[in-house]
Amino acid sequence: MAKEHGKRPYIRVFVGLAVLTAIEVAVAGLALDDALRIFILLGLAAVKAALVALFYMHLRYDHRLLAVIGGFPFLLVVIMLIILMADRVIKS
Amino acid sequence: MSTATPTAATHKDYRYAPVSFWRRYVFSTDHKIIGVQFLFSSLLFFIVGGLIALLMRTQLAWPWQEIPVLGQYIYGSTGNILSPEGYPALVTMHGTIMIFFFIIPVLSGAFGNFLIPLMVGAQDMAFPRLNMLSYWFMVPAFLVMIFGFFVEGGTAAAGWTSYVPLSALPDMVPGSGMGQTMWIISLLLVGTASTMGAINYITTIVMLRAKGMHMFRLPMTIWALFITAILVLLATPVLTSALLLLLFDRTIGTTFFLPEGGGNPLMWQHLFWFYSHPAVYIMILPAMGMASDIISCFARKPLFGYKPMVFSIMAIAGLGFIVWGHHMFQSGMNPVLGITFMTSTMMIALPSAIKTFNWLGTLWQGQIHLTAPMLNALAFVSTFVIGGLSGVFAAATPVDIFLHDTYWIVGHIHYVLFGGSLFGVFGAIQYWFPKMFGRMMNETWGKVHFILTFVSFNLVFFPMFILGAYGMPRRIADPYNYTFLSNLQGTNQFMTISAYVLALSQVILFVNFFVSLYRGRKAADNPWQANTLEWTTTSPPPLENFHALPVVYRGPYEYSSPEVEEDWLPQNRELVPAPAD
Amino acid sequence: MGGLIPGASTFAGPIDSLFMVVLIVTGVAFVLVEGILVYFLIRYRRRDGGKATYTHGDRRIELTWTIIPGLMLFGLALYQYNTWIDAKIFMPGSDALVVDVSANQFEWEATYPGGDGLMDTPDDIKAPINILHFPVNRPVIIRLTSVDVLHSFFIPALRVKQDAVPGRTIMFWFEATQQGEHDLACAELCGLGHYRMRGQVTLESQADFDAWLEDLEARSQGN
Amino acid sequence: MTHTTAAEHHHTTPVWEGIKTVKFAIWLFLASEIMFFAGLIVAYISIRYSDPNWLLASELLSVPLVALNTFILIFSSVTMVLAFDSAEQGDLQKSRYLLLATAILGIVFLSIQGFEWSDLMHEGIQASTNLFGSTFYTLTGFHGAHVAIGVIWVLSVTAKAFRGGYAEDHLGIELAGLYWHFVDLVWIILFTIIYLI
Ligand code: HEA
Ligand code: HEA
Ligand code: CUA
Numbered sequence A: 001m002a003k004e005h006g007k008r009p010y011i012r013v014f015v016g017l018a019v020l021t022a023i024e025v026a027v028a029g030l031a032l033d034d035a036l037r038i039f040i041l042l043g044l045a046a047v048k049a050a051l052v053a054l055f056y057m058h059l060r061y062d063h064r065l066l067a068v069i070g071g072f073p074f075l076l077v078v079i080m081l082i083i084l085m086a087d088r089v090i091k092s
Numbered sequence B: 001m002s003t004a005t006p007t008a009a010t011h012k013d014y015r016y017a018p019v020s021f022w023r024r025y026v027f028s029t030d031h032k033i034i035g036v037q038f039l040f041s042s043l044l045f046f047i048v049g050g051l052i053a054l055l056m057r058t059q060l061a062w063p064w065q066e067i068p069v070l071g072q073y074i075y076g077s078t079g080n081i082l083s084p085e086g087y088p089a090l091v092t093m094h095g096t097i098m099i100f101f102f103i104i105p106v107l108s109g110a111f112g113n114f115l116i117p118l119m120v121g122a123q124d125m126a127f128p129r130l131n132m133l134s135y136w137f138m139v140p141a142f143l144v145m146i147f148g149f150f151v152e153g154g155t156a157a158a159g160w161t162s163y164v165p166l167s168a169l170p171d172m173v174p175g176s177g178m179g180q181t182m183w184i185i186s187l188l189l190v191g192t193a194s195t196m197g198a199i200n201y202i203t204t205i206v207m208l209r210a211k212g213m214h215m216f217r218l219p220m221t222i223w224a225l226f227i228t229a230i231l232v233l234l235a236t237p238v239l240t241s242a243l244l245l246l247l248f249d250r251t252i253g254t255t256f257f258l259p260e261g262g263g264n265p266l267m268w269q270h271l272f273w274f275y276s277h278p279a280v281y282i283m284i285l286p287a288m289g290m291a292s293d294i295i296s297c298f299a300r301k302p303l304f305g306y307k308p309m310v311f312s313i314m315a316i317a318g319l320g321f322i323v324w325g326h327h328m329f330q331s332g333m334n335p336v337l338g339i340t341f342m343t344s345t346m347m348i349a350l351p352s353a354i355k356t357f358n359w360l361g362t363l364w365q366g367q368i369h370l371t372a373p374m375l376n377a378l379a380f381v382s383t384f385v386i387g388g389l390s391g392v393f394a395a396a397t398p399v400d401i402f403l404h405d406t407y408w409i410v411g412h413i414h415y416v417l418f419g420g421s422l423f424g425v426f427g428a429i430q431y432w433f434p435k436m437f438g439r440m441m442n443e444t445w446g447k448v449h450f451i452l453t454f455v456s457f458n459l460v461f462f463p464m465f466i467l468g469a470y471g472m473p474r475r476i477a478d479p480y481n482y483t484f485l486s487n488l489q490g491t492n493q494f495m496t497i498s499a500y501v502l503a504l505s506q507v508i509l510f511v512n513f514f515v516s517l518y519r520g521r522k523a524a525d526n527p528w529q530a531n532t533l534e535w536t537t538t539s540p541p542p543l544e545n546f547h548a549l550p551v552v553y554r555g556p557y558e559y560s561s562p563e564v565e566e567d568w569l570p571q572n573r574e575l576v577p578a579p580a581d
Numbered sequence C: 001m002g003g004l005i006p007g008a009s010t011f012a013g014p015i016d017s018l019f020m021v022v023l024i025v026t027g028v029a030f031v032l033v034e035g036i037l038v039y040f041l042i043r044y045r046r047r048d049g050g051k052a053t054y055t056h057g058d059r060r061i062e063l064t065w066t067i068i069p070g071l072m073l074f075g076l077a078l079y080q081y082n083t084w085i086d087a088k089i090f091m092p093g094s095d096a097l098v099v100d101v102s103a104n105q106f107e108w109e110a111t112y113p114g115g116d117g118l119m120d121t122p123d124d125i126k127a128p129i130n131i132l133h134f135p136v137n138r139p140v141i142i143r144l145t146s147v148d149v150l151h152s153f154f155i156p157a158l159r160v161k162q163d164a165v166p167g168r169t170i171m172f173w174f175e176a177t178q179q180g181e182h183d184l185a186c187a188e189l190c191g192l193g194h195y196r197m198r199g200q201v202t203l204e205s206q207a208d209f210d211a212w213l214e215d216l217e218a219r220s221q222g223n
Numbered sequence D: 001m002t003h004t005t006a007a008e009h010h011h012t013t014p015v016w017e018g019i020k021t022v023k024f025a026i027w028l029f030l031a032s033e034i035m036f037f038a039g040l041i042v043a044y045i046s047i048r049y050s051d052p053n054w055l056l057a058s059e060l061l062s063v064p065l066v067a068l069n070t071f072i073l074i075f076s077s078v079t080m081v082l083a084f085d086s087a088e089q090g091d092l093q094k095s096r097y098l099l100l101a102t103a104i105l106g107i108v109f110l111s112i113q114g115f116e117w118s119d120l121m122h123e124g125i126q127a128s129t130n131l132f133g134s135t136f137y138t139l140t141g142f143h144g145a146h147v148a149i150g151v152i153w154v155l156s157v158t159a160k161a162f163r164g165g166y167a168e169d170h171l172g173i174e175l176a177g178l179y180w181h182f183v184d185l186v187w188i189i190l191f192t193i194i195y196l197i
């Protein structure tokens, strides 16, 4: 956490995020097959989230323990999501 | 709070110890005082919840009877008899109070607060002010919940699980009006409080350990409280979100859980149990840890299999997040999920098994002192096993078809929660009382309380398994209008009378507690000749816990070590030649 | 404690035997643990001057008492799969009698197929409140719904329990094996009348059942 | 491993293996926040995919506007991180103005969202209208509340910065930043699952 860390790629990350957002909006517009579109969009969102966490929240430079604290909940989220999707009833 | 650097503040506190009564004993930031505050308030709620239980038991033994003298005071509004809507309210309050206001606060709140800094060798929690705040979030929670008794319609009456739609539709039962909303708000406050506590505990245990106190030199109590705090941290917010959704369904007309609006009632159960199954381990792990310390100390023998013990706590916590569906086997949840949940639930019995066997291993070839704390710790082991094993029946999905929501489950609950956690608490109270208050509790009366409690406990709750095998459903005010239960009144009356005895036995504990508080024999610094750090300071400890911060040279269980001739070896005693740290 | 109350359906066999298996496994574990506990307490109670054996444990022992219960538990898990699949996932074929049961605070209401033997046809017959009849030795499929809150359809003797969820129709089945009168209990807290939400179940021969149904039909035409 | 405890370092936060206590605690807090939103989001997804004829947000709301809002929030994230960075580099003046910018961007985000809400209300969609309404207002509402808290926090940090704070210890800025980026991260996910999918 000292000053000696050189310039970090904050601006580049920002550009990346902006571009990805643009792509997302574009993809959302495309007439793709739903599953594929959702897959791409979630992928892009994940990348953006990862960028923020790694660079803006310094997980890339900080102690690994912090990354574990921040990352572990996502494991639980995935479990929750899988179970609830498996248990939902489609009403038509 | 978050940007403050509290340690500076805490440090100051020691120099100019707060003089005013209020800052010292009421709005105190001293973890020891806060721990004691939690202890007293949760014991108070044990009494409240317990007395409610006695009302339930009375109803189950002599349904719709006028209660001789007290009736007019208790059920005055309904002609001195319990009203049909009264019973579910009693059940709900009993469960809610016992779980959220008694067992969780007494374990994490009271002992967590009092023991963590002392046992890791710190002067206070990492965030003393946050710690105080956490207690002062509990108080309004208490008040709101109690206030529920007085709003019209009475308290929440949908069970401590508050299943929707019963709890979501304000006009479903009398209690699901204002009372249910109170219940939600109260639990929101409790959740916030325990999350604050969890953050504080984890930070303290990771950051403020004394020099040489490696993670694998921590006492089991601390390990248990540590993992418990992690469970609280990650599970509670899910309950919070579920409670908020429920609140919206009740107030602003959303329909998350209401089928009319396309919502999904089972969603509540999923979210609730995603919290509440980990929560049941929140209610047992600290007791396990404290029992481990007590057993090792009074067997005068190192804890058998320290690392396996630690890893099984972790395993219980980890698996605890993927078994919640075992509460929903019959709920209409996709039955295929029943298979996965059943398998994971079966496997979660394994770490508990490992712990059980290691407790036995600790006793093996020990020098067992049957003191009051030890007796209670041993009762913890023996009754927790019964409770756990009864859980395995419920985990067996096909058997659960029959057992679900019968008294078998009620028996399970009480064997793990009363037999397990509560005996652990009884043990812990009598073990750490000298450190908390500088006086000893009366040993003889401790033993009397133990024997009476242990016997009457089993007489109250073991028959529940039989009722369960008869298929007696839970939460029913009057079993006897079912023909297949009509012959069970005798059994129920027997249980109820035993429950009265159980209650009176608790009076012994309370009297012993309060008398010892003033009249008890003065306690030495280390009355049990134990190894952990809290015993190396004075009883009660000074405001800053340790006059000089301890340095740790070994694990917490070096009893009967060949290195010294006495049979204990404190963690902080430096042997010459000093072993490499 | 001699197992569950007598059963009267095809589920009673497998479920009760599974109960017994679990009872034996856990019983063994129970006797083992408590026995050893008590023995140690007597055998190793404090003796003056003596010191306890100084040991921190033993990897081999740890492994044994990890692996053995582990296998037992996993075996126990696998052992139940079929019973569960049979009870809750599998559905009987066309010969089954389909009955709609609707729960409300605090009553059970059953609807039977009329003369055409089919559900969802105009001639379906509503049985009187809290009265249910089922033929023995014939699979019965219940289509369970609730109009207000959660309830649970629990006939102990038949070893069936299924929550009724408003907004859903949940299908489950059973096959009664013995004639007789039984209680239908509500096993999910549903409000102040939960304890008295009792249905009367009659298990009778196919013939008696048909007779009952016809007489029901007659009366429903009557008025 | 060097443990430093409360007593040894009076007026600096204790550090363990290079992690500052308060920062560690903030991360724990964020972990619990993740689980909180997890509850809401998982509920939303499961409800939504139970309903085949779910009306899409894109049919009711102007995606470009929200995209702009997303961009604003991302932009506020970079100003925030740069504020911290320039403080680290010793350029406190720059840091102050970046903090201010962050707070302002946050406010802009909130006002655009407020506009969007009132817009939707006029289209006759309340929280009680249908599940779309319920989930939409709940998710964006709780996120908005977090942004609001973030704004207040950042403003207080800004004030302190202008009063010459954070001369040598920038922890305060970093903590506010962590929270701010977290809120941004949550929005990245919400934006995708509410508006785009
Ligand atoms: C302290 C609290 C606590 C604890 C520790 C447990 C522990 C366990 N519980 Fe329990 N449970 C509750 C509190 C707790 N439970 C509560 C409050 C409810 C009711 C909620 C409600 O509906 O109101 C409940 C309900 C409940 C259900 C739902 C029943 C139903 O509603 O249909 C199930 C089902 O699987 C279950 C299973 C288990 C299992 C498998 C364990 C295991 O962790 C037990 C593991 C321990 C052992 C198995 C004993 C020691 C092991 C050995 C001696 C080794 C040998 C053993 C074998 C080889 C089998 N519990
Ligand atoms: C820690 C948890 C805990 C504890 C300790 C207890 C303790 C007791 N419980 Fe309870 N119980 C639950 C947790 C607990 N319970 C839960 C979670 C449920 C499910 C709720 C639901 O279904 O929603 C439940 C449900 C439950 C039922 C089922 C109700 C139903 O489904 O219809 C019954 C019935 O007998 C019961 C009985 C008892 C009894 C007799 C005690 C006794 O052990 C109580 C003995 C203690 C006292 C009586 C207090 C002692 C104090 C004094 C009397 C001394 C006074 C002193 C002074 C004045 C100084 N409990
Ligand atoms: Cu219907 Cu309980």
Ligand SMILES: [Cu+2]
Pocket (backbone or CB within 6 Å): B276, B277, B280, B323, B324, B326, B327
């Ligand atoms: Cu559970």
